[in-house]
Amino acid sequence: MSCCAGLLGIDRAVILGAVIAGGKSTRFGSDKALATLHGRTLIDQVIETLAPQCAEMIVVGREHPGLPGVPDQPAPGLGPLAGIAAALLEAQARGYSAVLTVPCDAFDLPGDLTGRLFPYPAYVESLPVVGLWPAYAAADALAILESEEKHSIKGFAARISARAVQLPRAPANINTAADLERVERHGI
């Protein structure tokens, strides 16, 4: 971490970027990460936004060309919190102190997410899978996944006293084909 991190923000060198990209896309009806918006796949546009904000990136819950793929922890099929848990464990293994998580189906993520989520832990209130989390919190995510019925990201955030952040323009995610069509036509 840089000498002035506490005053000025967080150095991207300590951040692992993680695209949370598993799930079933039931409502969308096909693999929404590979759906195209303005000529680019959703996952590629998320990766482009994330890349300048972190030292290195991983994709959790699927394979994606050019980036390391990491499986959910402790097991697949438990929802996006298991993707966050896997990312936090991977950050520990790679020596990063923080993880910036974003879902592969988001659009309109700001380019200054890291700054807005500092000090961390913090997450976007309207889309809690977007968060800046300390790598040491892997054990807290795993504890929820292993002992609680509801695998709530907000529950995880509360457990580690993360701040809920409201962005000036709330990012949204694509759940259905109608969402994609609306965004393609109207931008929201």
Ligand SMILES: Nc1nc2c(ncn2[C@@H]2O[C@H](COP(=O)(O)OP(=O)(O)OP(=O)(O)O)[C@@H](O)[C@H]2O)c(=O)[nH]1
């Ligand atoms: N790694 C991982 N990511 C997930 C998992 N479930 C959902 N996601 C991701 O989390 C984000 C939000 O997912 P949802 O839209 O809530 O769930 P989904 O399974 O993709 O879609 P539905 O089946 O329609 O609910 C998306 O980026 C998904 O790719 C999971 O079990 N593991």
